[in-house]
Amino acid sequence: MLIKNLDCCSEKSVIVLPSGEKLCKQHFTDYFENKVFKTIRQFDLIDKEENLDVALSGGKDSLTVLHILNKLSKQNPKIKINAIAIDEGIQNYRDKTLQKAIDFCQKNNVNLHIFSYKEEFGLTLDEMLKILDVKPCTICGIFRRYLLNKKSRELKITKLATGHNLDDECQSILMNQLKNNIEASARLGPKVGIMQDSKFVQRIKPLYLCTEKEVTTYAFINGLLDDFAECPNAPQSFRAQVRDMLNDLEQKFPGTKYSIVNSFLQILPLLKQQFKYESIKICEKCSEPSANEICNACKYLEKLKNSIVEVG
Ligand code: SF4
Ligand code: ZN
Numbered sequence: 258m259l260i261k262n263l264d265c266c267s268e269k270s271v272i273v274l275p276s277g278e279k280l281c282k283q284h285f286t287d288y289f290e291n292k293v294f295k296t297i298r299q300f301d302l303i304d305k306e307e308n309l310d311v312a313l314s315g316g317k318d319s320l321t322v323l324h325i326l327n328k329l330s331k332q333n334p335k336i337k338i339n340a341i342a343i344d345e346g347i348q349n350y351r352d353k354t355l356q357k358a359i360d361f362c363q364k365n366n367v368n369l370h371i372f373s374y375k376e377e378f379g380l381t382l383d384e385m386l387k388i389l390d391v392k393p394c395t396i397c398g399i400f401r402r403y404l405l406n407k408k409s410r411e412l413k414i415t416k417l418a419t420g421h422n423l424d425d426e427c428q429s430i431l432m433n434q435l436k437n438n439i440e441a442s443a444r445l446g447p448k449v450g451i452m453q454d455s456k457f458v459q460r461i462k463p464l465y466l467c468t469e470k471e472v473t474t475y476a477f478i479n480g481l482l483d484d485f486a487e488c489p490n491a492p493q494s495f496r497a498q499v500r501d502m503l504n505d506l507e508q509k510f511p512g513t514k515y516s517i518v519n520s521f522l523q524i525l526p527l528l529k530q531q532f533k534y535e536s537i538k539i540c541e542k543c544s545e546p547s548a549n550e551i552c553n554a555c556k557y558l559e560k561l562k563n564s565i566v567e568v569g
Contacts, residue, residue: 293464303463308414318476341371343405345401350488359371406545428496
C-alpha cells in the first residue's frame with residue numbers, strides 16, 4: 258500500500274493539521290502568521306494608520322497576538338502598538354501572568370499600561386468573591402471589559418486587539434445557544450459589537466481562525482511561553498464544561514470547530530442587523546456606555562457596597 262508522505266520537509270514536525278499535513282517549526286510559523294495576516298485582511302480588522310492596544314493577560318493567546326502585531330508594526334510604522342493589562346487581583350495566578358506580560362513588553366519595547374480592580378473599584382476580585390455570591394467569571398468579565406474599554410478610550414486607542422481564538426469563539430457561540438442568548442452572539446465575530454459608537458473602542462480578534470492547538474504550538478516554539486497557568490476559577494465555569502464537550506466532539510469528528518464558526522459567520526450579518534440598537538445608552542452613574550440605564554459594573558459595585566454596609 259502506498260502511504261502518502263504528508264511531511265512539509267525533512268525537518269522534524271511540530272504539529273499535524275486537521276488535513277493530516279505535518280509542519281516543521283519554520284513552516285508552521287509561516288503558516289500561522291500568514292493565517293493571522295489573512296484574517297486581518299479578510300475581515301478588515303486593521304487600517305493603514307492605527308494606535309492599537311493589545312489586551313495582555315500574559316497568557317499564550319495575548320502574547321501571541323502582541324508578538325505578531327508587533328511584527329506588523331515594524332513593517333508598517335504607522336501602526337502603533339501598545340499593551341493594556343488588567344490586574345483583577347487573583348492570588349497565585351494573575352501576579353505570575355502579569356510578570357510575563359511585563360517581561361515581554363520590556364524585552365520588546367512595548368508600552369504597557371496596567372490597571373487594577375483594587376485601585377479602580379477598591380477591592381480585588383478575590384475580595385469581591387468573599388462578599389458576593391456570584392460566579393467568578395461573570396463579575397470578572399464585566400469589570401474587565403468595563404476597564405479595558407474605558408481606559409483604552411482615555412488613552413486614545415483606535416482599536417483593542419484581544420487574543421480570542423477559534424476555540425474561544427466556538428465556546429461563546431454554543432454557550433449563547435445553550436443559554437438562549439442570541440443577542441450576545443450578535444456581538445461576537447472578528448470585529449466585536451453590533452454598532453460603532455465613540456464611547457466604544459472597537460475590539461478585534463486577529464486569532465479568530467486559529468485553533469487553540471495552533472496558538473499553543475506557536476507560542477511554545479517561538480519562546481513566548483514556557484509553562485501553562487490556569488486561573489483557579491476557570492474549572493468551575495460554564496465555559497470549561499462547553500470547552501471539554503467541544504474538544505471531545507473535535508476528537509471524534511475533526512473539523513467540528515471550524516464548521517461551527519464558519520456556519521456562524523454566514524448568519525452573523527443577519528444577527529447584527531436584527532439587534533442593531535437605535536442608539537447606545539449612557540450609564541446614569543458612571544457615564545460609560547450601557548445597554549440599560551445603569552451599567553452592569555455599577556450594578557455590581559452597588560451590590561458590593563450594600564453587602565459591606567450590611568456586614569459592617
Ligand atoms: Fe476571570 Fe474567570 Fe478568566 Fe479567571 S477564568 S480570569 S475569573 S474570567
Ligand atoms: Zn456605570
